[in-house]
Amino acid sequence: MPVEEFVAGWISGALGLVLGHPFDTVKVRLQTQTTYRGITDCMVKIYRHESLLGFFKGMSFPIASVAVANSVLFGVYSNTLLLLTATSHQERRAQPPSYTHIFLAGCTGGFLQAYCLAPFDLIKVRLQNQTEPVAQPGSPPPQYQGPVHCAASIFREEGYRGLFRGAWALMLRDTPTVGIYFITYEGLCRQYTPEGQNPSSATVLVAGGFAGIASWVAATPLDVIKSRMQMDGLRRRVYQGVLDCMMSSVRQEGLGVFFRGVTINSARAFPVNAVTFLSYEYLLRWWG
Numbered sequence: 001m002p003v004e005e006f007v008a009g010w011i012s013g014a015l016g017l018v019l020g021h022p023f024d025t026v027k028v029r030l031q032t033q034t035t036y037r038g039i040t041d042c043m044v045k046i047y048r049h050e051s052l053l054g055f056f057k058g059m060s061f062p063i064a065s066v067a068v069a070n071s072v073l074f075g076v077y078s079n080t081l082l083l084l085t086a087t088s089h090q091e092r093r094a095q096p097p098s099y100t101h102i103f104l105a106g107c108t109g110g111f112l113q114a115y116c117l118a119p120f121d122l123i124k125v126r127l128q129n130q131t132e133p134v135a136q137p138g139s140p141p142p143q144y145q146g147p148v149h150c151a152a153s154i155f156r157e158e159g160y161r162g163l164f165r166g167a168w169a170l171m172l173r174d175t176p177t178v179g180i181y182f183i184t185y186e187g188l189c190r191q192y193t194p195e196g197q198n199p200s201s202a203t204v205l206v207a208g209g210f211a212g213i214a215s216w217v218a219a220t221p222l223d224v225i226k227s228r229m230q231m232d233g234l235r236r237r238v239y240q241g242v243l244d245c246m247m248s249s250v251r252q253e254g255l256g257v258f259f260r261g262v263t264i265n266s267a268r269a270f271p272v273n274a275v276t277f278l279s280y281e282y283l284l285r286w287w288g
């Protein structure tokens with residue numbers, strides 16, 4: 001099994017992550033809290049109360065973990081394509097796989113990455129939702145003092161299963177939308193690249209950016225539900241499951257609830273995925 005796709009996926013995931021984390025914090029706050037009037041209001045409040053550091057809450061952990069999930073995503077995607085089409089990454093420009101194979105490989109990668117990602121994403125969301133200023137002397141400490149403390153507290157208070165809260169919604173979110181992600185990327189690269197050649201950097205950036213936007217627009221409804229399920233159980237359980245969370249969110253806030261955070265998700269998705277695909281492609285070309 002070729003491993004360079006896993007390594008390239010990890011490095012490119014880490015680069016994308018640093019760039020996208022401030023957007024991600026604003027998105028999580030908008031999806032789970034009702035105190036903000038919109039993106040600008042949320043950004044101003046975070047900056048005023050928590051300083052610039054507030055935007056980077058919960059980032060150290062994803063660097064080590066979410067980047068690993070990205071490595072699983074790209075590694076599993078590429079190795080599934082290898083199984084389905086018997087072509088390596090280097091051979092795929094000359095013998096392009098069908099869109100069905102790309103979609104299936106993407107869904108497989110999305111499903112497995114969601115499983116690895118679930119506990120880490122939960123911890124990230126819980127830390128991002130702490131609104132206390134960062135390290136103010138004299139003020140009461142936030143509920144979670146860091147990722148390890150957060151993981152230990154969830155385990156103590158909510159048990160092992162508590163660490164997988166929201167995991168079903170995450171898998172439902174990621175399985176089809178990662179298929180969409182790779183189809184959009186490949187489709188755009190093929191459209192703007194002469195047959196048999198590697199796509200240019202500009203093409204990779206644009207195709208990666210739009211792949212991010214297309215997949216995140218499709219993922220946003222379940223992203224909202226996932227974030228809510230992850231915050232559920234903090235003080236008392238509100239939702240019985242994914243369906244119950246969907247129904248009660250719609251009942252209370254209307255259908256628009258499914259599009260909470262769609263603008264910020266898309267704004268984040270373009271640079272993050274442009275950089276992720278560019279670094280991924282170039283790392284593999286250097287090593288190939």
Ligand SMILES: CN(C)C(=N)NCCC[C@H](N)C(=O)O
Pocket residue numbers: 013016020070073173174177178181212215216219269272273
């Ligand atoms: C819509 N979804 C779940 C995806 N497209 N997932 C693939 C990776 C996305 C990238 N790491 C990011 O954080 O945007």
